Amino acid sequence: MIVRDATPADIPEMVRMGRRFYAALGYEALVPFDAADFARSLAGFIQHQIALVTDGGMAVAVVAPSFVNTSALVAFELFFWMEPENRGAGLALLEALEARARERGAESFSAVTCEAMRAESLAAAYRRRGYRKMETTFVRRL
Secondary structure, X not given: OOOEEOOHHHHHHHHHHHHHXXXXXXXXXXXXXXXXXXXXXXXXXXXXXXXXXXXOEEEEEEEEEOOOOOOOEEEEEEXXXXXXXXXXXXXXXXXXXXXXXXXXXXXXXXXXXXXXXXXXXXXXXXXXXXXXXXOOOOOOOO
């Protein structure tokens, strides 16, 4: 599996995958998906943060100063999507995401599992890589 930095030419396919990701998570009930806004966000991530693509997958992460110690850089996965037929091959994408974050000086990497997307299986994969569970997020419509 080849993982590479995303380019503006990848945005249409990333928007298509992003729509599937968003629908699979059930977020549509909270905030409607706006393809044009998502494309603009992706353009910014490609230019200023970490955006990677592979056959049937994509991931975006940000690196920023920690809010409790601004001299420390931390990385946060914003989204990680593998098309269903490519699941199980996402380790290379995760490894590349971690490597890019490390190259940008990040001292830690936070990854997310979503309840609607094989959370237990993903959590086990993260634990095998040395991750530990730090928090649980709850969401509701206001």
